[in-house]
Structures are given as structure tokens and as C-alpha cells.
Amino acid sequence: MIDLTQTIPLWDGAAPHAAQGREEEMPHLIPFIQPGSDSAVIVCPGGGYGFLADHEGAPIAELLNRAGISAFVLKYRVAPHQQPAPLSDGQRAIRHVRAHADQYGIDPSKIAVLGFSAGGHLTAMLGTAYDPGQPDHEDPVERASSRPDRIILCYPVITMGHYGHAGSRENLLGADASEALITAYSAEKQVKADAPPAFLWHTSEDGLVPAENSLRFALALAEHGIPYELHVFEKGSHGLGLADDMPAVRVWADLCLTWLKNQGW
Known part of the structure; x- marks a missing residue:
């Protein structure tokens, strides 16, 4: 049984892709289980892949709980860890919740991911880089799909190119990232025909991560016929x-909760 009063490590041993000298760092989930909820949202705080912002973690999970939705805050690895460690953590988190859905009282087809800023980039990547799992894997968690059923992007970093956030790019990809790596981690270029529906919001005043990030991702979704809801507010800084x-x-929170309810959450 899983102790829902404790943090939940994503791996039993050392996490894959550990940075040298940082093998002891273990990505984990903090559960916020809402009794009676059959759906869940995994929350990815932002922080430029250099830290994790507290105000984008537990307060969001508590908001979801008040709306009758279970939540998990993902503590994923940041610098000096680089790609693919954060993406690996996010994929593992989705697999974990899905593999243990019965214990959490969750429908395995109702697992969403919500992310802010760099956590929004991680969320967008999770919504484009997924697989159905490995049915014969010795680890039951690895047998589960890593595809989120819905994604929520809050002033997200999307591209690693023009309009991207230089600090997030360097922390995630390194100072001398190749063009191939930049393209691979530009989420707007990785959208597939079976990508999950999305909710996005941004502010047009955001000077750190321009709204073009959300606009580009929305356009990519539209090109593939993926349903989305997008809100760009006139005023407001980043974070x-x-x-x-x-x-x-x-009001973004009410709009998002209404969208989730309409999606069956």
C-alpha cells in the first residue's frame, strides 16, 4: 500500500540520468488526494529548470482539491541535471499515477498535467513525447502509458528557439546545445495527431516568457486538429x-476548472 501522508519517490533506486555527484537526489510526488475524486492533475511548478517555485505547487493542488479533484505536486530534477532528466521524471510520474490508479481511486484515463513557465514546458513536452508503455517490463510502472489525458499550460516556455527563455534553455540543454536538440525540445514542433486537448493562458505583458510561446503551441495544436482553449490577458507580469x-x-483558475469539469474531471 502507498502511504498517502508521505512523499512518493518515483524510483526505488537511483533515478536514471542522474547528474554526477547528485545521484542521491530523488524526484518525487507529493499527494493531495481528494476523497471521492476519480480524476487527478499532476502539478509541475516553474523555475527556469533551476529551482521549483513554491507558489506554483501546493497552492495549486489545494485549489484543485477544493474543486473536488485529486492532485500531485511533482518535484522534478532541475540544474545541474539536464535533459532528459526532467522529462523522464514527468513521464515516470504519469506512469506511477496510472499504474496505481486503483489505490488512489482514480480513473486511469483521467490524468492531467498542469505546469507553469518551465514546468509548462515540461508539461507541453509530456503532451508530445509519450509512449504506450512496455507490456513485458519487469517494473509494473513502466508498463503504463506516459501520455497525459489533458494538459494545462500556464505562461509556458514552449520553444527553445526565438521567443524562448534563454535561462531555461541553458539549464535544460546546456550552453552549447545543437540545433537538433533545440528542435527536439521545442514543443510546438513536436505536436502529434493524437496529442491531448489543452488549456493555455498567458499575459501579453509577459516580458520574460512572451505570449508567442502559448500562441505558437496553440497554432500547432490547431494544425493537428487538437482541441484547445486559449486565454491571453492584457495585463500581468510573468510568474x-x-x-x-x-x-x-x-479568473484563469475558474476558467481552467470549468474547462476541466467539461472534460469530465
């Missing part, structure tokens, strides 16, 4: 989280 002190922007 607002719940935006409690900005009434015109904090």
Missing part, C-alpha cells in the same frame, strides 16, 4: 501563479 492580487487575471 503570477494564482494571481490573487490581480482580479482581471485570477
